[in-house]
Amino acid sequence: MYYSSINIPIILEVANGAISNFDYLLKKNFLSFENRFIITEESLFNNYRNFIDRLNFSKVYFNKSYDFKDVIELAKDFNNDDFLIIGFGGGKILDFTKLFADKVNLPYIVVPSTLSNDGIYSPIARLDENGKKKSFGVKPPLGIIADLDIIKNSPEVNLIAGVGDLISNLSALKDWKYANKVKGELINDFAYSLSYMSASSIFKFSEKDIYTKKFLQALTYGLIMSGLSMMIAGNSRPASGSEHQLSHSIDEYFSQRATLHGIQVAWGFLLIEERFRENNTDELRMFFDNIGLNRLISERINFSDSEVNDIVEKAKKIRNRFTILNK
Ligand SMILES: [Zn+2]
The missing domain is CATH 3.40.50.1970 (Rossmann fold)
Structure with missing residues (x-):
């Protein structure tokens, strides 16, 4: 074919x-x-x-x-x-x-x-x-x-969570590359590029833009194209990596304290960057600050260090998908 x-x-x-x-x-x-x-x-x-x-x-x-x-x-x-x-x-x-x-x-x-x-x-x-x-x-x-x-009437927290889910594609793509390098997992270049472009499109915005038409359009198209990238790949690989495994781990083992998916994956993205990929997160943190994600993360995600370790350990076993958590 x-x-x-x-x-x-x-x-x-x-x-x-x-x-x-x-x-x-x-x-x-x-x-x-x-x-x-x-x-x-x-x-x-x-x-x-x-x-x-x-x-x-x-x-x-x-x-x-x-x-x-x-x-x-x-x-x-x-x-x-x-x-x-x-x-x-x-x-x-x-x-x-x-x-x-x-x-x-x-x-x-x-x-x-x-x-x-x-x-x-x-x-x-x-x-x-x-x-x-x-x-x-x-x-x-x-x-x-x-x-x-209709969408412009939705609560700010939902829209910011939407940004969190979209931006987390950048983490998922790093995992895909990692799986390609280590395991030879095939990358679909169209799915990869589309996911990358959709996530990158949101970087230029900050919290003050949230109710502008430009932002709402960019977020809607971004999330839809992120979905399309998954359709092309035939699975959620282009939009779901280790940061999603952490979020699924919260949903599964700390369900009483779970919050919006997009906030959890954004939190997971930062954690993975720092702890597993050992990357400088200044730029990412600045964006999270500007768009309001840091505020929501500190308001809604409060786990002790040992709980975080627990979440990470359980996330490793949660899904049959090769990510940086397997390192
Ligand atoms: Zn997601």
């Missing part, structure tokens, strides 16, 4: 008022569905009712929990008649939607209400199973519609 093929969403719309174009975007792409099924949260539904009404839905489901068994339960009674599934919400809702669409084998469109991680478009959904977070492989969405009029 000389070329690789991937499934790219047909629709990508990132704009103010993007939801208003929903019908037009479907029509333009010769897509029509008898019914539309929205998965969201009741509070979001009430807050954004005037936006959601433009989606002309025929059925709605309100998430109360985010457990794998709820996906199975919902899928069990679902009548598959020509439905388009629409996930409207944050990372958890979109993950739930992705897995549900996969189970009922129907196309889905994601409409993010905020940008806290690169799950908007990725081949992975993370949900709880028996009280523990687990990763499930899913198929990509038919479309991504990011309405900046």
Whole structure:
């Protein structure tokens, strides 16, 4: 085989008022569905009712929990008649939607209400199973519609966490190179470059820019392209390395004290740079300071030295992926 093929969403719309174009975007792409099924949260539904009404839905489901068994339960009674599934919400809702669409084998469109991680478009959904977070492989969405009029209302902490997840790609890429050098693991150059470019695009911003259109656009496209890099690679390698192993270790063994994924991986990035790669982190720290990540890390991540050692040791065993933690 000389070329690789991937499934790219047909629709990508990132704009103010993007939801208003929903019908037009479907029509333009010769897509029509008898019914539309929205998965969201009741509070979001009430807050954004005037936006959601433009989606002309025929059925709605309100998430109360985010457990794998709820996906199975919902899928069990679902009548598959020509439905388009629409996930409207944050990372958890979109993950739930992705897995549900996969189970009922129907196309889905994601409409993010905020940008806290690169799950908007990725081949992975993370949900709880028996009280523990687990990763499930899913198929990509038919479309991504990011309405900046909605996203600009999201809490600053989510957006900064989104930056954390995006910037952590630079750590994941170092692990990929390391695995290539030591283990001969193949690097997909397109996936690598795309991940690198998407992460680098956010460096020029600081906290004062967070609610500007330029920043919101850059973060949305950055996270989506990070997802695309994973699709091209066929796994999460371009966006998930040792810093993600540390975050998964927190989720698994210190779940009561876990915080937003993007903040945990940013914390992990710094730790890995200092302790394992022995790199100078002045530049990274300066960026973290400017964008507000340092503040959030010190507010939300408080582990003693021995707990950190524990997190690191457990992270080494958490996933079958070769990273600097294997050194
Ligand atoms: Zn991530």
